[in-house]
Amino acid sequence: MSLLDKTHTAEAQQGNGIALLPLVIFLVLFIGTGSVLMMSGVSMAFYQLSATVAVIPGIMVALWMGRESFEEKITIFLKGAGDVNIMTMCVIYLLAGGFAAVAKAVGGVDATVNMGLSLVPASLVLPGLFVIAAFVATAMGTSMGTIAAIGPIAAGVSAHSDMSIALLMGAVVGGAMFGDNLSMISDTTIAATRTQGCDMRDKFRMNLLIALPAALVTIILYAISGSSGAVADAGSWQFIKVLPYLAILGLAVAGVNVFIVLTTGIILAGAVGLGTIADYSLLTFSKDIYNGFVGMHEILVLSILVGGLGELIRHNGGLTWLVRKIGEIAKRFSKTEESKKAGEFSIAALAALADGCIANNTVAIILSGGMAKEIAERSGISAKRSASLLDIFSCVVQGLVPYAAQVLLAGSLAKVSPVDVAVSNWYCLILAVTGAAAIYFGKPSEK
Secondary structure, eight states, X not given: OOHHHHHHHHHHHHOOGGGGHHHHHHXXXXXXXXXXXXXXXXXXXXXXXXXXXXXXXXXXXXXXXXXXXXXXXXXHHHHHHTOHHHHHHHHHHHHXXXXXXXXXXXXXXXXXXXXXXHHSOGGGHHHHHHHHHHHHHHHHOXXXXXXHHHHHHXXXXXHTBSSOHHHHHHHHHHHHHHHHHHOTTOHHHHHHHHHHTOOHHHHHHHHHHHHHHHHHHHHHHHHHHHHTOOBOOOOOOOHHHHHHHHHHHXXXXXXXXXXXXXXXXXXXXXXXXXXXXXXXXXXXXXXXXXXXXXXXHHHHHHHHHHHHHHHHHHHTTHHHHHHHHHHHHHXXXXXXXXXXXXXXXXXXXXXXXXXXXXXXXXXXHHHHHHHHHHHHHHHTOOHHHHHHHHHHHHHHHHTTOTTXXXXXXXXHHHTSOHHHHHHTOXXXXXHHHHHHHHHHHTOSOOO
């Protein structure tokens, strides 16, 4: 092995902090430009620079880094862009867009919203959306599928009230993240328990004791905020047009695969349109599906580009450097009286920073799980505790970064900036506080 190869191997093992620079460039361009324009009084500030364009300079810098040939770097980028998790999200985007477009075209959204407003008091609309999303996500095991199913309803409510559409979508995203964090069949739960070597039930109990207080506080705040909102009188509605939504919610609660749920929703919504609207034809139905697909093109492209960028950052040693640095900090405190507390904060930081880099909470848990287990064993932290912290803090960041799939999907369905949705996701903000408090005070007790 040549001296150059040995040096490159050593760098790969140690990681490279400079590899995180492309992500910093993307965030500074996208969020920085939007913030400056917003302070300047520009309307729709975060829409002026598309995130799909803002990410390109970061990708260019990432492709410039490293010693591989340009062709090899492109292959690495395409590997990340075509990752199975990225492609899964993209298909969900398309199906969600198709269902939302067809349901709206046949009057399903208006009918569902009007039914809900006629049955639910205005003060309970916001907390109601949060609770329903939390319930569906817990049963379904996927936050993406939950947002795809409930997001159009939340967007429709905004048209009949003076409630902020971003706040309504924030409630849905928050509830979806709560359920995804706790569900026994969620990818994050499976990844966290497997990497830490604990039983799912033990992790669930520990997780619930930290997440439930955050959820209760969120529900109370949404109830207070919603009580001041004015809701227009509910219009007329036909029960048959509500059936597609009831069907997909029922299938979701039953734990049916998200692809089957959304495809069934599209077919049922189309059938309702063909049966109740005189001039609605199969050709019109197909056009509505396609229009729904087209409406998702921006977040689909952004997800692919971010997936490729994340793989380049990982390959260039960005995540390795991050994990190693946090591990070194934790090791300094491993012989002190505060070693357990420092270890838990280190595990939380690992999950949060890893997810911030790649915007995929499942992959973030897998990448940081090994180091988290090592920190836990050295600091005397139980496996169920470390698994719970990994899942909680990866979900916190996943619900708050504006380039995460869940936030992008919610923003696209509601035609609102993903930054506004992220800021309105009160649950994840409160969960971050309760999670940090649980670590600081050593609660809940592991006995």
